[in-house]
Amino acid sequence: MTTKAIWTGPRAALEEAEILLSEALYPPPGAVSFTKSDDAADDEDALWRLEAYFDTAPEPAGLKALLDQTGIGAPQFEDLPEIDWVAHALSGLGIVRAGRFVLYGAHDADKLPGEDGLIPIRIDANQAFGTGHHPTTAGCLTLLDRLAGMAPERILDLGTGSAVLAIAAAKLWNKPVLAADIDETSVKIARENVDLNGVADLIDVVVSDGFAHEKIASVAVFDFIFANILAGPLIELAPAMAAHAGRSGRVMLAGLMADQEAKVTGAYQAAGFRMINRLDHKVWPVLLFAKP
Numbered sequence: 001m002t003t004k005a006i007w008t009g010p011r012a013a014l015e016e017a018e019i020l021l022s023e024a025l026y027p028p029p030g031a032v033s034f035t036k037s038d039d040a041a042d043d044e045d046a047l048w049r050l051e052a053y054f055d056t057a058p059e060p061a062g063l064k065a066l067l068d069q070t071g072i073g074a075p076q077f078e079d080l081p082e083i084d085w086v087a088h089a090l091s092g093l094g095i096v097r098a099g100r101f102v103l104y105g106a107h108d109a110d111k112l113p114g115e116d117g118l119i120p121i122r123i124d125a126n127q128a129f130g131t132g133h134h135p136t137t138a139g140c141l142t143l144l145d146r147l148a149g150m151a152p153e154r155i156l157d158l159g160t161g162s163a164v165l166a167i168a169a170a171k172l173w174n175k176p177v178l179a180a181d182i183d184e185t186s187v188k189i190a191r192e193n194v195d196l197n198g199v200a201d202l203i204d205v206v207v208s209d210g211f212a213h214e215k216i217a218s219v220a221v222f223d224f225i226f227a228n229i230l231a232g233p234l235i236e237l238a239p240a241m242a243a244h245a246g247r248s249g250r251v252m253l254a255g256l257m258a259d260q261e262a263k264v265t266g267a268y269q270a271a272g273f274r275m276i277n278r279l280d281h282k283v284w285p286v287l288l289f290a291k292p
């Protein structure tokens, strides 16, 4: 039996709850989905809906203690038959907009906004991270859109997951992108997404732990590197990033939480980078570093 817990409320409180559920609850929910629950145009006023699916129903007292600080109150519970969590939770996720990027699943292909200048990216529900519903992915896309005027020639997406950032960069700049992930399943899905988005001639996806893969190691320097990973690996990767970022090379970092920012920034400064841009995106800042 699967148990679904449902909360509705303001976006910020639910976002905080989503992070707590995913990172501080044991056992964690099998899947979490976060959607706008009404049509109010302004995100700040809209009611949002957070759903978490559990194999074993969580202790109400434990949930309350965990989520008390968010002020969202007790959820409604629903019992469901056994389901494929991931597909189920994601099939309900709506279109995500970040800057000019519009991320959608196949089920929403007929609902894309008709505005000019939008850059659609199709990412279907599956096991690779990066549907755009996580604030780090949306944050990277928002900052990327602001950097549209740059013209990097050699681009690397490290920790590509669904390949969402690689696809966005290829569509934005029409330049080749190397994409890498340590996880073989993600690489398989990334390749499918690259094909689905019609950018297979621009994006090469490889399995690589950091810069280890020969195709990455052999590129003397990159002009632009994305790394939406986590604070720990980002810090470990700082010297390698410095070795692989060219003169005025840019490195976009995400996946760190606000309270880890000083450590990450310290590691990148020590490696010779300086911060040139920063997006304050909930508790997930996105940092842009450059080599002087």
Ligand code: SAH
Pocket (backbone or CB within 6 Å): 129, 130, 131, 132, 136, 137, 140, 158, 159, 160, 161, 162, 163, 164, 165, 180, 181, 182, 183, 186, 208, 209, 210, 228, 229, 233
């Ligand atoms: N770029 C996507 C996915 C981010 S999730 C987005 O922005 O949404 C982070 C990804 O990094 C995961 O797919 C994980 O498998 C990968 N990863 C973690 N450590 C890595 C490492 N050392 N080298 C390469 N990839 C790594």
